[in-house]
Amino acid sequence: MTDNTPKTMYQKIWDSHFVHQEPGQAPLLYVDRHLMHEVTSPQAFEGLKIAHRPIRNNHSILATLDHCVPTKLSDRINLPDPIGAKQVQTMIDNCAEHSLTLYDMQSSNNGIIHVVVPEHGFVHPGMTTVCGDSHTATHGAFGALAFGIGTSEVEHVMATQCLPQMKSKTMLVKVDGKLSKYSTAKDIALAIIGQIGTAGGNGYVIEYAGDAISALSMQGRMTLCNMAIESGARAGLVAPDEKTYAYLEGKEFAPKGAAWEQALAYWKTVPSDDGAVFDTVVELRADDIAPQVTWGTSPEQVVPVDQSVPAPDDFDNEGKQIACKSALDYMGLEPGTRMTDIPVDYVFLGSCTNSRIEDFRAAAEVAKGTRVPDNITAIAVPGSYQVKKQAEEEGLDKIFTEAGWEWREPGCSMCLAMNGDQLQPGERCASTSNRNFEGRQGKGGRTHLVSPAMAAATAAAGHFVDIRQLENH
Amino acid sequence: MEKYTTHTSVAALMNRSNVDTDQIIAKQFLKKVERTGFGQHLFHDWRFLPDGSPNPDFELNNPKFEGARILVCGDNFGCGSSREHAPWAIEDYGFNTIVSTSFADIFYNNCFKNGILPIVVDADTLQSLMAEITDDEGVAFTVNLEDQLLTTPGGMQVAFELDGFRKHNLLNGLDDIGLTLQHTDRIDQFEAQHKQQFPWLWVG
Numbered sequence: 144m145t146d147n148t149p150k151t152m153y154q155k156i157w158d159s160h161f162v163h164q165e166p167g168q169a170p171l172l173y174v175d176r177h178l179m180h181e182v183t184s185p186q187a188f189e190g191l192k193i194a195h196r197p198i199r200n201n202h203s204i205l206a207t208l209d210h211c212v213p214t215k216l217s218d219r220i221n222l223p224d225p226i227g228a229k230q231v232q233t234m235i236d237n238c239a240e241h242s243l244t245l246y247d248m249q250s251s252n253n254g255i256i257h258v259v260v261p262e263h264g265f266v267h268p269g270m271t272t273v274c275g276d277s278h279t280a281t282h283g284a285f286g287a288l289a290f291g292i293g294t295s296e297v298e299h300v301m302a303t304q305c306l307p308q309m310k311s312k313t314m315l316v317k318v319d320g321k322l323s324k325y326s327t328a329k330d331i332a333l334a335i336i337g338q339i340g341t342a343g344g345n346g347y348v349i350e351y352a353g354d355a356i357s358a359l360s361m362q363g364r365m366t367l368c369n370m371a372i373e374s375g376a377r378a379g380l381v382a383p384d385e386k387t388y389a390y391l392e393g394k395e396f397a398p399k400g401a402a403w404e405q406a407l408a409y410w411k412t413v414p415s416d417d418g419a420v421f422d423t424v425v426e427l428r429a430d431d432i433a434p435q436v437t438w439g440t441s442p443e444q445v446v447p448v449d450q451s452v453p454a455p456d457d458f459d460n461e462g463k464q465i466a467c468k469s470a471l472d473y474m475g476l477e478p479g480t481r482m483t484d485i486p487v488d489y490v491f492l493g494s495c496t497n498s499r500i501e502d503f504r505a506a507a508e509v510a511k512g513t514r515v516p517d518n519i520t521a522i523a524v525p526g527s528y529q530v531k532k533q534a535e536e537e538g539l540d541k542i543f544t545e546a547g548w549e550w551r552e553p554g555c556s557m558c559l560a561m562n563g564d565q566l567q568p569g570e571r572c573a574s575t576s577n578r579n580f581e582g583r584q585g586k587g588g589r590t591h592l593v594s595p596a597m598a599a600a601t602a603a604a605g606h607f608v609d610i611r612q613l614e615n616h
Numbered sequence: 617m618e619k620y621t622t623h624t625s626v627a628a629l630m631n632r633s634n635v636d637t638d639q640i641i642a643k644q645f646l647k648k649v650e651r652t653g654f655g656q657h658l659f660h661d662w663r664f665l666p667d668g669s670p671n672p673d674f675e676l677n678n679p680k681f682e683g684a685r686i687l688v689c690g691d692n693f694g695c696g697s698s699r700e701h702a703p704w705a706i707e708d709y710g711f712n713t714i715v716s717t718s719f720a721d722i723f724y725n726n727c728f729k730n731g732i733l734p735i736v737v738d739a740d741t742l743q744s745l746m747a748e749i750t751d752d753e754g755v756a757f758t759v760n761l762e763d764q765l766l767t768t769p770g771g772m773q774v775a776f777e778l779d780g781f782r783k784h785n786l787l788n789g790l791d792d793i794g795l796t797l798q799h800t801d802r803i804d805q806f807e808a809q810h811k812q813q814f815p816w817l818w819v820g
């Protein structure tokens with residue numbers, strides 16, 4: 144019997160991975176790909192050892208070192224932080240013991256997990272993918288169901304290749320129209336969160352659709368899906384299309400020859416059917432999306448760059464008023480201050496949200512011929528060695544260093560400040576990362592989330608800039 | 617996970633209420649990469665003097681409680697954070713049973729994931745159990761999970777409540793992973809069919 148009800152992409156992936164449901168328990172979902180880094184896996188490996196359980200499918204695993212790794216070359220040999228060094232060594236040992244593919248610090252493939260996995264074509268449309276990391280949502284850009292899990296779940300997946308999962312609701316976020324040349328996938332992501340809030344996606348898997356989404360490059364789609372988690376959603380999805388196939392073709396883990404044709408035929412069946420029903424639909428006009436800057440300590444506390452810091456009274460609900468007040472205190476900002484009048488001490492170009500080659504090109508275009516003021520530190524941290532190499536081949540590193548930026552080795556770096564790169568209390572940073580939580584970039588540090596081009600303009604001016612006003616850009 | 621079987625063990629007494637997860641395992645021990653080895657840090661700030669030597673006044677340092685597997689303690693045990701390090705520490709130290717009038721919700725759940733049986737008793741029963749330990753330090757209680765019964769040499773017979781599903785898992789040593797592994801046949805079957813349908817997932 145065939146069921147002709149139109150299905151969402153989420154439903155299709157769910158159906159093709161549903162293994163079993165025992166009465167009174169959560170459904171078991173099969174996991175195709177398991178991504179790993181050094182921070183959230185050690186106890187999972189140990190749990191396996193204690194229980195004498197083998198890894199069920201070690202080919203499903205790809206691991207990297209990213210969170211604790213220093214971005215200064217000299218520190219990568221002998222890690223200055225003993226705890227970080229121990230985590231790194233533990234990952235190396237665990238991968239060796241279980242014959243897992245690991246892109247260690249010496250590997251030319253090393254980088255942030257969510258940057259290196261797409262570079263090698265490890266995740267394909269229609270797959271299920273997990274990682275002990277909330278930004279696993281990134282891989283939804285390929286039309287794969289990808290989400291973050293906890294350490295005990297990491298162990299669960301290693302042992303069983305399955306995960307007990309409750310089904311999510313579905314939300315369609317439709318972005319039609321044409322994005323201005325100054326706005327990017329990052330601005331779409333922030334505008335969506337500004338509209339639905341950081342809890343707006345709770346309980347949902349989001350599918351992003353509309354002309355503005357189709358028009359995004361694969362890297363742009365990764366940036367967008369990366370931040371699905373910041374709206375509270377379990378995962379974000381973009382339907383695979385010609386761009387997806389072109390991106391994957393020829394990559395190390397992409398199917399080849401006859402398998403490629405077979406895979407392609409399947410991938411074309413993955414997108415949501417016409418008429419598929421979503422539990423919620425949200426619509427935005429791309430034309431209206433200006434370059435965004437966050438002013439507070441939650442990604443939803445965001446405004447277009449030509450606006451001002453809001454006051455608590457600007458919000459109609461009490462919770463948001465209180466949140467606004469405490470964010471302003473922490474951020475050291477006065478209501479009514481124009482965003483473009485806010486000076487920064489630091490600029491961070493990097494993180495799994497915005498550290499791909501297109502991000503560096505966009506930032507370099509703005510940085511070219513500028514000069515970072517002496518009182519500002521600007522660091523450019525490629526997401527991977529592949530990105531770094533490509534950027535160097537294109538001469539982008541020179542543009543940055545000539546403009547006074549530091550050009551670093553790849554890693555998570557100042558996205559979460561675990562590797563030694565961090566803000567001092569009270570320092571203010573324009574950052575291309577994904578979280579502006581209190582203390583995220585260092586205790587007392589103040590983070591403003593922006594796109595790469597906005598970060599470069601801010602570095603040059605010493606304060607936020609409306610890049611639409613820049614001459615010759 | 618070890619199967620929980622009927623056992624007779626020394627019952628240690630900690631007559632304190634609201635023991636929270638920070639006291640069970642202090643923050644400075646959370647950066648470890650292991651899951652085992654937390655037992656040596658259990659109740660660290662109470663258990664050791666500033667110079668690192670055992671605090672003779674701390675209950676569990678009483679030699680009569682050595683080797684205890686049953687911990688009897690005051691109300692609301694395990695409140696605070698959701699960190700699983702707390703039950704890891706308790707289990708690693710050697711306890712497999714905790715008796716109290718109430719437990720914090722998340723902690724209670726986490727116990728079952730780690731082979732620990734939390735037994736809830738009423739206030740009068742707790743008082744009597746505590747009195748029996750005080751009178752005869754080092755006394756051993758018997759816990760029969762199958763019959764949901766705790767018995768003491770003093771003649772107490774304490775029946776306790778427990779969700780049937782959790783009881784089954786403890787008795788059979790099944791954690792969440794163990795549960796899923798019970799369906800290994802189905803996973804094998806699914807995987808075989810999945811491989812056939814998506815062969816490229818398994819090739820280079």
Ligand code: SF4
Pocket residue numbers: 209210255256257276278494495496554555558559576577
């Ligand atoms: S770059 Fe930041 S968000 Fe991304 S994986 Fe690293 S720490 Fe997490």
